[in-house]
Ligand code: SF4
């Protein structure tokens with residue numbers, strides 16, 4: 001019943017009200033090389049996609065995407081999965097995209113699949129760390145333990161590719177601990193930026209996530225690590241969906257001391273599956289899914305998802321009641337939280353809104 005309600009609310013295309021809402025302007029599309037993964041994280045955003053109908057992207061599709069992005073003026077691309085290195089041509093694809101002029105980010109768990117780490121090092125050692133970035137999603141070895149074999153592989157990856165690697169960490173429990181990351185950054189000479197994600201609900205999936213009412217506690221615990229960030233000269237990089245009102249002035253002042261502006265928005269991330277379907281981001285991969293072939297540019301693709309977002313937020317402004325009429329949202333400073341959470345509020349309010357949503361649904365279908 002709950003999933004049906006989400007599908008209904010997301011399928012409705014309501015008239016746009018108000019101005020375009022906050023979104024990252026430099027959205028870089030993510031290409032899923034494969035929907036396979038060799039780890040099973042409790043907070044995984046990608047559960048709805050794994051295993052997908054097509055598990056490995058073809059070379060032809062990758063070339064089509066590269067052409068599409070270059071024609072759209074896009075010079076930055078992200079590869080992810082599942083675990084992208086499980087694709088047997090992962091290294092070839094990285095080299096191809098670098099050769100086409102892209103800066104490439106590879107989201108990995110560090111447990112390399114079919115790729116040989118020595119080959120990686122041999123072919124990538126000459127690539128500037130500005131052009132190639134491995135974002136290694138690291139789990140706390142005590143709080144989210146892995147097998148000895150998996151841990152060894154991660155350490156070997158970091159030993160080999162540390163200077164090209166940005167550590168990433170997903171927060172899915174309130175007692176999270178970051179200490180180990182600062183140790184890794186120093187030990188393996190990693191990039192001094194820590195990408196911090198908050199685990200969001202994935203509609204239709206049962207992953208662990210931070211409840212909306214718990215976000216303030218997360219922010220407070222993050223801030224308690226400020227001495228580590230300062231001492232090790234590591235910048236905190238907030239991923240999508242952090243609401244700015246959960247940060248105190250002091251915490252915001254601290255964030256602003258680091259390079260780049262902190263981000264308090266929500267995608268669209270724009271993920272492209274091996275079968276060329278596109279969606280807003282992993283948690284919303286089941287909704288308003290389209291084919292890349294239906295678009296002639298990234299601008300139109302982004303516009304599609306922003307239009308849907310605006311339509312949904314015309315009904316429910318954000319993750320809190322206060323988002324309705326919030327000046328920070330009006331000013332484009334905060335998105336009102338993640339769309340994945342806003343959709344959850346439709347579920348909560350579905351009994352009230354069901355008739356209205358059903359009225360609006362005629363003529364619209366969720367594709368994919
Ligand atoms: S839009 Fe919502 S989440 Fe953002 S600052 Fe305002 S009340 Fe907070």
Ligand code: SF4
Pocket residue numbers: 200240241265266267268269280281282283284337338339340341
């Ligand atoms: S809906 Fe927004 S906040 Fe949620 S995962 Fe997607 S991009 Fe991030």
